Amino acid sequence: MRVLIVEDDETLADGLSVGLRLQGFTPELVTCCADAREALAQGGFSAVVLDLMLPDGSGLDLLAGLRAGGDRLPVLLLTALDQVRDRIGGLDAGADDYLGKPFDLGEVSARLRAIIRRAEGRASALLEWNGLRLDPSRMSGEMDGRELRFSRREFSVLRALIETPGVIVEKDRLEERLYGWQEGVESNAVEVHVHKLRAKLGAGFIETVRGVGYRLAEPRP
């Protein structure tokens, strides 16, 4: 899941970036409102982690602009102003959740998963399809009573596919979800991960649509 981090403090931004990567997200980092607007315009993010006070303006203004444009992207506010009034202000401006600084990395990722889940309209934290139950918080799955472990990238691919089962997901989009801007993409990376996933889930679980991308197969009868 690609997550945009808008934070100007070097130590915290790096911490969030490294920490969320370790928790299975694909974070992108920007340090000011202007860069954030540019990144959001390009799209492809599952959520935004937004600091309130930024060098070129308030995160609330950025958020208001986003919502005014009709964007329903889940936003997690990071705020040092953890008085009730400020939290209300943040939520009313269109944030989906907030966290007061300093916070726990585990809580950041749990809240991110929760607001992404809500945005996708799911009630359960688990993603299910065709006998596979996927637990995003643990990057693990279960199929026919078997416990399955996935690498971070394998899980990213599988997540992208299971969010819209049966629908074709382009290879480009999968690459985008897999890698941040800073990371180089090997041309056959997606194929390699799909191959590994098929070994774990069975050959027929993921279908290749030649020249376009991949999709999850319809449930077995």
Added chain:
Amino acid sequence: MSSIRTRLFVILLAATGVVWLSAVWWIQHSTRSEVEQVLDARLAEAAQMVSSLISDRRIDVASAGPVELDLPVPAAGSDYSRQLSCQIWSLDGTLLGASASAPSGRLAAEQTGFSDSLVDGEAWRVYTMINEDLGLRVMVGDRLTVRERLVTDVVRGLLLPALAILPVLAALIWISVGRGLAPLDRMARALSARTADDLGPVSAGPLPREIRPMGAALDGLFARVAGAREREKSFTAFAAHELKTPLAGIKTQAQIAAMAPDEATRRQALARIEAGVARTDRMVRQLLELAAVDGAPEGGGEIVDMTRLATDLVQDMRRLAIERDVQFRLEMAPELFCRIPDPVLPAVALRNIVENAVLASPPGCEVVVEGVARDARITLSVLDRGPGIPEAERARVTERFFRGAGAPAGGSGLGLAIAQVAVERLGGRLGFAPRAGGGEAVQIVLPCAGPLHESGRASEGRDTATRS
């Protein structure tokens, strides 16, 4: 007297009393002269009456010897009965007759008309007339004590009811003053019923003319307090953000270090924790400095040598300079004396400016600290070869927590704000200008007013001591 009510009460009561007493004095005075006139007239009348009775032979003085004369007196039973006395003397000085109330001594001497005399130890007012036909001297007199009593009774008749009314009057004054001061009470009640957050205007409702200036003054004070509180609130909010953000960073990095899958990630996280702690430490130091310069006194104080101060400062900052690969060049007049309230002020101002200059400087460059005295002013300049402050941001750099878009990372946005406050406290001026050949030139201009015995030397010191 701290109570206006008591004060007004006493003043009003005293004023009323004074008016009353003067009235009493005046009444006593006029009553006395009135009584004297009336009674004198009565004496003369009575003497004439006796004289004419004798002339008509209604009273035979010669044969009768001492007789009682019943003269017209006020109704019996009154205090004032038998107050007139009469004596009839022959011209050769034999007492021919006297009234019953008359004293045994002679009432008056030879002269006719009114006279005052002392008979048997009592003061008398006497009218004497001579009946030429019979060769008699008729004297009619009354005791002055009686007259006195008459006046006293009149005055007492006025004074007693007045004294009885006094408590009532006092009560009325007390109540009236209370009524008159009611708007003050209302204002006090309204003020004391306010919560600490309620800083709205007092004079929202109609106020009496007398307390309108106080209402206006209070409103002004409230507005200033509200402004100060607003600034404090935003400062606290900023300070909270600026302190909690690096703390959040440190905590996050610590968690990463704890769960790092590999040694490189762990080591990097630990390095970042160290940097974060250093930054937070600097931030705390600057917040404390800001509080210190905010609360520093103005004016007066001690004489400080700015050259010494700058030299010590540069010495202190050597480590940071070496870390950043920046050299210092100090070009100060040998002695720059200045009278200032607190040496912390220039030290803090200069330190933050020099620190900014070092952080902005590219490695291998020089930061120049200059100091000269001219026209009773000391100018300290800090010159760097950094990117300089963008023109659009120059006006805002001294705002608290303002960080320019191109400012070096790790800054708090407080340094120049602290310098600004400190220089203002010194009565000086902080200036920013682009430096010729690239970089920024920051100037602190301080007035060095006040009698300085060293000032002559300070202003002569144009030859500069160069150190690096």
